[in-house]
Amino acid sequence: MAPRRFIVEADGGSRGNPGPAGYGAVVRDGDTGQIIAEAAEYIGRATNNVAEYRGLIAGLRAAQAIDPDARIDVLMDSKLVVEQMSGRWKIKHPDMQPLAAEARGVFPRDRVVYAWIPRERNKDADRLANEAMDAGKAGRQWEPRAVPEPKAVPVAPKAVAVAPEAVAVAEEQPQAPVRPAGWAADLGTASTFVLLRHGETRLTPEKRFSGSGGSDPELSDKGLWQAERAAAALAARGTVQAVVSSPLKRARQTAEAAAARLGLEVRIDEGIRETDFGAWEGLTFAEVQQQYPADLEAWLSSAKAAPPGGESFAATARRVSLARDKLLARYSGRTVLLVTHVTPVKTLVRLALGAPPESLFRMELSAASLSVVQYYADGNASLRLLNDTGHLR
Structure with a gap:
């Protein structure tokens, strides 16, 4: 053919x-x-x-x-x-x-x-x-402006999506049967994303919204310690072949600690930055509930709703999906450390599982925790690890 x-x-x-x-x-x-x-x-x-x-x-x-x-x-x-x-x-x-x-x-x-x-x-x-x-x-x-008709989206032979704006369509359409990971024929070496959430900042223990639209805080002393512990654990594994980081300071500091131990350089990818929480940046959940009750209710009810002046989870998913696809194309068959934030990690996990958007609110993801997703040549993905904090004990 x-x-x-x-x-x-x-x-x-x-x-x-x-x-x-x-x-x-x-x-x-x-x-x-x-x-x-x-x-x-x-x-x-x-x-x-x-x-x-x-x-x-x-x-x-x-x-x-x-x-x-x-x-x-x-x-x-x-x-x-x-x-x-x-x-x-x-x-x-x-x-x-x-x-x-x-x-x-x-x-x-x-x-x-x-x-x-x-x-x-x-x-x-x-x-x-x-x-x-x-x-x-x-x-x-x-960000993509329009969602194409499903018929305009060709079937991709790999785990990458053919068009970032097709994410919303794909999530609403019936999915093809998925074979359990490891039960199919030999598909070659999987592409592996090791997902590391950055260490703590001064905002983390106070549970304040901290996205890409706020003050861009640095790691706290505890966060720096967490970054070093994560780096040591990754170096002990010895499987990471590349390091990619969000452009935000807390992620870059965490990534640099890992890269120094691994002898690798840090590549920055804008696509894996945290969601922009707009007017909610720096506020606690209780403060948002008091000051923006209607907006918060809409946000909790729909992935398409955004904080005032901010970014919706649906928009984040499109951005993260595009970044995922680019990285899979660049690092096919390799193990890549992605140092990023709560929402991008949860989004990658959710998409790998084929879970609905509301699952983002049902995952716990600790600072400096490790998660692992593998992608196969037939389009399947497998969640291998979620929220591992053993290296911090």
């Missing part, structure tokens, strides 16, 4: 060059032209060329998540990127070289063809890049 063909359209922009930058990418079915995946991200201060390369990489990884054996036609309005990736122009700038190498590593070279198109034919990727930059200006990350 002939391999599937995808069209990747990618773009990036910088308002200042260098300045606030973002990228956008779409993946189209090569036969119908229908968009089957979108990706966009605000990447902070960067040049146009860096943003364009980041868009290319995101588009290629989105296509790889759908079908790693596909053939790809890349269409971009950046003459520089097209000529460099086609091998006709040398890559002299040191910022471009590692990005080009990363892009070449997604698919074998003989399966990707690059072509230049005028800007007016690259409107979808350009739109997404501008949406990402607008989101960054507003202090948030880009």
